[in-house]
Amino acid sequence: LTILGIESSCDETAAAVLRLEDGRATLLADVIHTQLEEHAPYQGVVPEIAARAHAEIADRTVAAAMKQAGLSYAGLDGVAATSGPGLIGGVLVGMMTGKAIAQAAGKPFIAVNHLEGHALSPRLGNDCPFPYLLLLVSGGHCQFLEVRGLGDYRRLGTTIDDAVGEAFDKTAKVLGLGFPGGPAVERLAREGDPKAFSFPRPLMNRPGLDMSFAGLKTAVSRAAAEAPLTDTRLANLCASFQAAVCDVLAGRARRALEGFDPGEGEEIRFVVAGGVASNQAVRTALEAEAAAFGGRLVAPPLRHCTDNAAMIALVGAERLAAGGIEGIGDLGAGARPRWPLDEASATRDPAYA
Numbered sequence: 001l002t003i004l005g006i007e008s009s010c011d012e013t014a015a016a017v018l019r020l021e022d023g024r025a026t027l028l029a030d031v032i033h034t035q036l037e038e039h040a041p042y043q044g045v046v047p048e049i050a051a052r053a054h055a056e057i058a059d060r061t062v063a064a065a066m067k068q069a070g071l072s073y074a075g076l077d078g079v080a081a082t083s084g085p086g087l088i089g090g091v092l093v094g095m096m097t098g099k100a101i102a103q104a105a106g107k108p109f110i111a112v113n114h115l116e117g118h119a120l121s122p123r124l125g126n127d128c129p130f131p132y133l134l135l136l137v138s139g140g141h142c143q144f145l146e147v148r149g150l151g152d153y154r155r156l157g158t159t160i161d162d163a164v165g166e167a168f169d170k171t172a173k174v175l176g177l178g179f180p181g182g183p184a185v186e187r188l189a190r191e192g193d194p195k196a197f198s199f200p201r202p203l204m205n206r207p208g209l210d211m212s213f214a215g216l217k218t219a220v221s222r223a224a225a226e227a228p229l230t231d232t233r234l235a236n237l238c239a240s241f242q243a244a245v246c247d248v249l250a251g252r253a254r255r256a257l258e259g260f261d262p263g264e265g266e267e268i269r270f271v272v273a274g275g276v277a278s279n280q281a282v283r284t285a286l287e288a289e290a291a292a293f294g295g296r297l298v299a300p301p302l303r304h305c306t307d308n309a310a311m312i313a314l315v316g317a318e319r320l321a322a323g324g325i326e327g328i329g330d331l332g333a334g335a336r337p338r339w340p341l342d343e344a345s346a347t348r349d350p351a352y353a
């Protein structure tokens, strides 16, 4: 199966071509354009600017991917595009592009949940069979999920306020480090003392798997205002913030691993995915937790932690291979600004729908 995948839900315009053969994925093309310059002056992603930028370069991005793969549309078995959740303008651009190609080439269209892309992204490495425990940490989400199989996701806990990536971005903004904040905070944290400030570890001793990060950001901004921001102080603030994030995630991971039963004879696989999974300190902290349970931490390569189209193509390929998609596929599907991965959880928790 050869699938073209398109991603445009935030500030990455991306296209990838993926081949799935005997359950093994091979990337034939993987193009990612990040809209850095477009949003830099605003220190955050501006939805209208993102939508226009996607519209301007979507066609070129897809063409570049097809060229890299050495294929024409006739050589595809389907076209997959992110259909939510995300910024609606960008999602519409990617979906319309994908639908037009699918219809013109007479191939099925597959509407993909962006979060399912992140959830399955570790499988791009062909070393992560189901089931696994997943920590999805991105710009808009922070949740533990049990991934039992394709389409079988059970949400175990979530942030009750900010996502982790959002906490990194807001902290960076307070410290004047630009956008996106994650990589900048991580870089400075390397030079700082993680014990210089003792920031709160919210909900740490609360039962369950819910998390909270809004208070942490407030604590950083209060500490930042107390004295002039020298280089050392800045590095110490970053290191101490990052240490608090790692502690909270590791503490919750321990609890999640305690409750995770992969089944008789199955290895314990703990996956971290999403933009924050590219943070080395976070990886190291989670690795230790997995090891303590005799398990293995699986994390995608950095390129596939943040938004990319390879993970979208993979979901499309796995769904098509599973046989649930016939004829023209999801050509009638609409864009969904909100789309919980675990639909059932939406009925339990109206605030999440």
Ligand code: ATP
Residues within 6 Å of the ligand: 010, 085, 086, 114, 118, 137, 138, 139, 140, 141, 164, 165, 166, 168, 169, 180, 181, 182, 183, 186, 274, 275, 276, 277, 278, 279, 280, 305, 306, 307
């Ligand atoms: P979602 O997937 O929830 O819709 P998104 O697509 O915007 O949100 P991603 O692209 O998965 O999110 O991740 C982007 C986030 O990851 C940003 O908040 C960014 O700050 C964060 N991030 C990226 N690199 C790092 C890093 N090295 N350390 C910490 N955070 C990082």
Ligand code: MG
Residues within 6 Å of the ligand: 010, 011, 012, 306, 307
């Ligand atoms: Mg991005």
Ligand code: FE
Residues within 6 Å of the ligand: 114, 118, 138, 139, 275, 306, 307
């Ligand atoms: Fe994302």
